[in-house]
Amino acid sequence: MHTATLTLPAPAKLNLMLHILGRRPDGYHELQTLFQFLDHADELSFAARDDGEIRLHTEIENVPHDSNLIVKAARKLQALSGCRKGVDIWLKKILPMGGGIGGGSSDAATTLLGLNHLWQLGWNEDQLAELGLTLGADVPVFVRGHAAFAEGVGEKLTPVDPEEPWYVVLVPQVFVSTAEIFSHPLLTRDSAPINMRPVPKGNSRNDCQPVVEQSYPEVRNSLNLLSKFTEARLTGTGSCVFGAFPSKAEADKVLALLTETQTGFVAKGSNVSMLHRKLQSLL
Numbered sequence: 001m002h003t004a005t006l007t008l009p010a011p012a013k014l015n016l017m018l019h020i021l022g023r024r025p026d027g028y029h030e031l032q033t034l035f036q037f038l039d040h041a042d043e044l045s046f047a048a049r050d051d052g053e054i055r056l057h058t059e060i061e062n063v064p065h066d067s068n069l070i071v072k073a074a075r076k077l078q079a080l081s082g083c084r085k086g087v088d089i090w091l092k093k094i095l096p097m098g099g100g101i102g103g104g105s106s107d108a109a110t111t112l113l114g115l116n117h118l119w120q121l122g123w124n125e126d127q128l129a130e131l132g133l134t135l136g137a138d139v140p141v142f143v144r145g146h147a148a149f150a151e152g153v154g155e156k157l158t159p160v161d162p163e164e165p166w167y168v169v170l171v172p173q174v175f176v177s178t179a180e181i182f183s184h185p186l187l188t189r190d191s192a193p194i195n196m197r198p199v200p201k202g203n204s205r206n207d208c209q210p211v212v213e214q215s216y217p218e219v220r221n222s223l224n225l226l227s228k229f230t231e232a233r234l235t236g237t238g239s240c241v242f243g244a245f246p247s248k249a250e251a252d253k254v255l256a257l258l259t260e261t262q263t264g265f266v267a268k269g270s271n272v273s274m275l276h277r278k279l280q281s282l283l
């Protein structure tokens with residue numbers, strides 16, 4: 001690898017709750033959701049090139065180079081900023097894909113912040129978050145790097161500071177299509193908006209969970225198993241499910257008891273993302 005590389009994490013997120021309030025004319029859904037980060041992350045390395053080329057050197061299964069959100073983010077930032085430099089990028093993929101923990105969106109956000117730094121563009125967070133939204137609804141929260149209550153399609157963010165427990169995250173080995181869940185005839189789309197801040201306790205349900213459980217028995221099974229130890233919930237549109245524990249030791253113990261049939265990991269919840277902690281330490 002190049003000597004002058006910048007290496008940054010791209011952490012996962014959880015949706016601690018997710019309410020669907022309605023459907024907009026364009027088919028997208030109005031949500032209220034609570035995002036918290038996990039200290040569990042992909043790792044991206046960047047090295048500037050003088051020839052303007054953007055090259056991701058790590059292939060990920062079923063994602064062609066030009067469709068990778070990392071490449072899309074880099075190209076958009078390059079085009080909009082008029083930057084003449086390029087970049088070599090390497091990815092260590094740690095986060096399960098399509099699991100509702102936001103790995104692709106987080107990779108995109110880390111690319112935007114990493115290249116802003118490497119190319120010395122001087123863009124502010126508002127500009128990067130606005131560009132990020134054109135790549136995906138979840139990208140802005142990763143750009144901001146603070147746990148947030150999100151509204152709209154997920155782009156109106158209010159920073160919040162929920163507790164930071166340890167989580168067991170189970171990864172059912174099924175691919176849940178976000179588009180399929182959002183177009184499901186049985187999806188509840190009429191939750192009442194919560195107007196109180198902070199969100200009062202007892203509002204932690206995920207409105208996608210009933211339809212996901214019905215369509216994917218593996219997800220229901222993982223929820224049932226984790227429910228024996230703590231309240232278990234779906235993140236995003238799944239497939240991952242999670243439960244909170246007061247200590248790492250307790251979370252590790254529960255994961256160990258489930259490993260015979262389940263794939264998963266333990267990670268601490270965090271209200272300031274690993275990416276922002278690392279960037280802060282570089283300044």
Ligand SMILES: C[C@@](CO)(OP(=O)(O)O)[C@H](O)COP(=O)(O)OP(=O)(O)OC[C@H]1O[C@@H](n2ccc(N)nc2=O)[C@H](O)[C@@H]1O
Pocket residue numbers: 015027028029030031033099100101102105135136137138139152153154178179182235236237238
């Ligand atoms: C619902 C969340 C919560 O975090 O789910 P996860 O993807 O993390 O599971 C996200 O907002 C998802 O965001 P993102 O993954 O960027 O979704 P997109 O690719 O933009 O949308 C995939 C499809 O889901 C539907 N969709 C998505 C977001 C939304 N607010 N309403 C929708 O109806 C649309 O049909 C869209 O075509």
Ligand SMILES: Nc1ncnc2c1ncn2[C@@H]1O[C@H](COP(=O)(O)OP(=O)(O)O)[C@@H](O)[C@H]1O
Pocket residue numbers: 060062063067068069070096097098099100101102103104105106107108236238
């Ligand atoms: N860098 C990337 N990492 C993961 N997925 C990516 C990436 N770029 C594009 N994708 C595509 O985005 C989809 C959703 O990925 P991901 O963000 O991991 O899941 P989710 O949105 O469910 O949290 C993947 O199935 C893949 O096709």
